Every structure is written in C-alpha cells, then in structure tokens.
Amino acid sequence: MKFRLAFLAVLLGAVVLVGAGPGVGATPPRATQCAANYPAATTPVAFWSTEARCAIVPAGPGGILGSENFGNKFPGEAAVYMGIVHVAIYDAAVAVEGGYQPYAATPTAPADTSPEAAIATAAYDTLTGLQPQLGGNPTILVNDYAGYMAAVPDGTAAEQVAKQNGIDVGQQVAAAVLALRVNDGRGCSTTLQNLDPPAGVLGAPVAGVWQPNATGMVLGLCLPGMRTLALQSASQFRPGGPNALTSQEYADDFNQVKNLGRIDSTSRTPDQTNEARFWTDHDIRQWNDGLLKLGHDQGLDLVQTARMLAMAHVAGGDAMIACFDAKYHYWFWRPYQAIPQADNDGNPDTIADPSWQPIGATPNFPEYPSAHACHSTAVVEALDALFGTDKVSLTLTSRTPGLPDAARVRTYDRLHDVVKDVDWARVLVGFHFRNSDLQGSALGGKVGRYVADNYFHPVG
Numbered sequence: 267m268k269f270r271l272a273f274l275a276v277l278l279g280a281v282v283l284v285g286a287g288p289g290v291g292a293t294p295p296r297a298t299q300c301a302a303n304y305p306a307a308t309t310p311v312a313f314w315s316t317e318a319r320c321a322i323v324p325a326g327p328g329g330i331l332g333s334e335n336f337g338n339k340f341p342g343e344a345a346v347y348m349g350i351v352h353v354a355i356y357d358a359a360v361a362v363e364g365g366y367q368p369y370a371a372t373p374t375a376p377a378d379t380s381p382e383a384a385i386a387t388a389a390y391d392t393l394t395g396l397q398p399q400l401g402g403n404p405t406i407l408v409n410d411y412a413g414y415m416a417a418v419p420d421g422t423a424a425e426q427v428a429k430q431n432g433i434d435v436g437q438q439v440a441a442a443v444l445a446l447r448v449n450d451g452r453g454c455s456t457t458l459q460n461l462d463p464p465a466g467v468l469g470a471p472v473a474g475v476w477q478p479n480a481t482g483m484v485l486g487l488c489l490p491g492m493r494t495l496a497l498q499s500a501s502q503f504r505p506g507g508p509n510a511l512t513s514q515e516y517a518d519d520f521n522q523v524k525n526l527g528r529i530d531s532t533s534r535t536p537d538q539t540n541e542a543r544f545w546t547d548h549d550i551r552q553w554n555d556g557l558l559k560l561g562h563d564q565g566l567d568l569v570q571t572a573r574m575l576a577m578a579h580v581a582g583g584d585a586m587i588a589c590f591d592a593k594y595h596y597w598f599w600r601p602y603q604a605i606p607q608a609d610n611d612g613n614p615d616t617i618a619d620p621s622w623q624p625i626g627a628t629p630n631f632p633e634y635p636s637a638h639a640c641h642s643t644a645v646v647e648a649l650d651a652l653f654g655t656d657k658v659s660l661t662l663t664s665r666t667p668g669l670p671d672a673a674r675v676r677t678y679d680r681l682h683d684v685v686k687d688v689d690w691a692r693v694l695v696g697f698h699f700r701n702s703d704l705q706g707s708a709l710g711g712k713v714g715r716y717v718a719d720n721y722f723h724p725v726g
Contacts (some may be wrong), residue, residue, distance in 0.1 A: 387436025624696025
C-alpha cells in the first residue's frame with residue numbers, strides 16, 4: 267500500500283510538470299491531457315483504461331476534452347478494441363493481485379511485482395500490438411508509456427526488481443492476449459459484395475432494403491466476420507428479424523419515428539431533443555468515462571476495477587460483433603430511406619414524405635438491430651451481474667456539439683434506466699424504428715449475461 271501511495275504521489279506530481287525534461291516527473295502532454303483531466307484516472311487501471319480509450323476513439327468535439335483522443339475507430343469496432351485491451355489490463359491485475367480467473371494464460375507474478383509496471387506494460391504492449399490496424403500515432407503511445415514508467419520508483423534495488431518483474435509480467439500477459447487475436451478479422455478487406463447483399467443494396471432501390479449513402483464510408487464491414495471475445499459465434503444470439511413491411515407493428519413504428527424523429531418535429535419536446543442528441547456522441551467514450559467514475563464511486567479496488575472494465579468491454583465488444591452480424595444479415599432500411607419511399611412498401615398505413623430528414627446524419631450501415639441498444643444493454647447486463655443489483659447509480663456525459671450545458675450530464679438511479687433512455691433516444695433522433703431498439707437490447711442483454719456467466723469469475 268505504501269508503494270502504491272508513493273507511486274501515485276509521484277504520478278500526480280508529474281501531472282503538474284507538463285513539458286518538463288525527460289526522466290522522473292516528466293509526463294508527456296498527451297498522457298496528461300488524456301488521463302489526468304479525469305479525477306477517476308489516478309490509479310494504474312483507470313489511467314491506462316483512459317489511455318486505451320484515447321488511442322482507439324477518434325478526436326471529437328469538446329475542446330481539450332475531445333482532442334485528447336487520437337484513435338480512428340467508430341463505436342462498433344472501438345468496442346472490440348477496448349475489450350481486447352481491457353482483458354490485458356485485467357489479466358495483469360489478476361496476475362499480481364489474484365482472486366479471479368484470468369481471461370488468457372496468465373503468468374504467476376512474484377510477490378515483489380509492481381502492479382503499476384505490470385498494468386502499464388500489458389496495456390501498452392497490447393495497444394501497440396494492435397496498432398497496425400488501429401491507425402493511430404504510435405509515437406504518442408511510446409511517449410506516454412515512457413513518461414508513465416519514468417514515474418514508477420526504481421531508486422533502490424528492491425524497487426528495481428519490482429519494476430522489472432512488473433514489466434515481465436505485463437509483456438507476458440500482452441503476448442498471450444495478442445496471440446488469441448491473431449487473424450481475428452480486424453483490418454479486413456471485406457467489401458459489400460463480399461457480404462452477399464440482396465438485390466437493392468447496390469442496384470435499383472427495393473422496399474425494405476438498406477442502401478449505402480454514396481457520400482460516406484460504409485462502416486462495420488469487418489465486424490460480421492470478426493472473432494468474438496467470449497461468444498461461441500457472432501450469430502449465437504441472432505434475432506429473428508425486423509417486422510414485415512405490411513404488418514401493423516411496422517406501420518406503428520414507422521409513424522412514430524416519422525412524427526418524433528424528423529428534424530423539424532413539432533411533437534418532440536426540447537427535453538426529448540436533448541435526449542436524442544445526447545446519445546450521438548461516441549458512446550465508447552461516454553461509457554468508458556462513466557465506468558471509471560462508477561468504479562471510483564463504488565470504492566472498487568485495483569483488481570475489482572479491472573474486472574468491471576473487462577466484463578463491460580468484452581460484453582460491449584461482442585454485442586457489437588453480434589449486432590453487425592445481424593445488420594448485414596437482414597439489410598433493413600433506415601427511416602430516412604423508408605419514409606420517402608413508403609409508397610412502395612405495400613402498407614396502406616404508411617404515407618411517404620419525400621422531404622423527411624432525421625435530426626442528424628444517419629450512420630452508414632443497415633438499421634436492424636440498433637447498435638447503441640445492443641452495446642449499452644450488454645454493458646448494463648454485465649454491470650448488473652457484477653454488482654448483483656440493478657439499483658446502481660450511474661452518470662454519463664455527452665460532448666455533442668450544440669447540446670446545452672445543462673443537458674450534458676445524465677444520472678441514472680438504476681442501470682436499466684440507461685437502456686430505456688437509449689432505446690427511446692434512437693427513435694427520437696430519427697435513426698431507428700422502435701422494434702430495432704427493443705430487439706437490439708434483447709440481443710445485448712443475452713450477450714451481457716453470457717459473458718457474466720462464463721468469464722471473470724472469482725477463484726474458488
């Protein structure tokens with residue numbers, strides 16, 4: 267304990283010395299800008315969790331609190347990358363602290379092992395191992411790791427041994443995790459044609475069939491073929507498919523999003539507009555920051571925090587893989603396509619509106635099921651299992667441009683209140699039909715429960 271307190275004192279001192287020369291007390295500006303701006307990021311697990319988020323999530327809105335990100339992954343793929351890095355952080359913590367079953371083959375750490383060095387090295391080696399596909403700037407990670415490790419005490423012989431033991435353990439953990447992800451489908455060259463799309467995707471429009479926006483990059487093409495982190499397969503919990511275009515259920519969802527989700531809706535309240543826009547931020551950034559605050563508020567120790575993050579991010583990553591497996595299996599159209607083309611859907615209760623537009627730019631991939639619903643519900647179910655109750659207070663934030671300051675923070679008294687919020691938000695923003703949100707949440711819930719039932723268990 268004295269060792270850790272001394273390390274944190276040194277690290278917090280380094281935060282103040284931005285721009286100092288190399289050596290102890292010098293932390294690179296990127297690391298300070300990324301991790302140290304977050305009060306909950308002062309422990310090794312939280313610091314390197316935040317560093318992972320910065321290296322995976324693209325730069326976005328929010329001034330300093332947006333430009334610290336230097337990754338390039340949209341939320342679907344970012345969730346998988348976060349899952350990979352966080353099992354390495356978890357396994358390093360377990361190797362040093364014990365108490366839980368490791369995710370991969372984990373070395374036995376000597377008694378005098380620095381957890382700071384082990385966790386930092388496991389995270390850094392995993393991030394740089396993923397880097398060719400990650401597409402970020404490896405120099406930033408190199409400098410951040412060097413600055414962090416310079417703050418780990420090594421002035422005495424005992425400290426030198428502990429630090430080196432930590433480095434060795436971290437390297438072994440990262441190697442084991444990366445070995446599991448060799449040729450896992452990341453960085454694939456898959457095209458739309460490779461996914462065997464139905465008629466209407468690439469040719470003349472067909473009712474009910476999604477067509478890509480020609481002005482933007484199609485996203486998530488690698489995810490259906492990506493190796494899962496915990497599930498037996500991407501299609502293990504594949505849902506049954508969207509409502510038939512001629513059904514009353516489809517007509518009800520159609521008219522709901524047509525009314526509430528249009529950019530100039532007179533039925534949507536200002537609070538509902540804020541709710542819709544809140545969830546257009548990068549949800550991996552939102553969730554990771556919220557998870558770190560949750561771990562801090564719940565008083566979780568080092569290994570408990572690592573376990574919480576690993577469970578949440580593995581569940582979230584597999585939910586995204588499973589969700590995009592379903593998206594590119596059903597190829598269902600988006601509201602901004604369905605509403606102008608409603609004269610062709612065969613349903614007398616849907617009326618076309620050629621001028622209809624949602625609040626924001628619709629993500630460029632098929633509609634069913636909702637990825638936000640899949641991901642958020644998987645995380646919530648993992649947290650519910652970990653804490654053994656739904657009654658856990660959780661705070662999430664948004665950096666969406668133009669969102670009023672008073673609407674940038676949302677606090678939930680129960681975990682599943684987040685799911686309700688997300689499911690409605692995706693209708694209110696005009697991106698999804700209600701059924702797709704509900705089916706996405708059902709899928710995410712199954713994934714989250716599967717991860718909790720099969721991984722990260724206490725020893726004995």
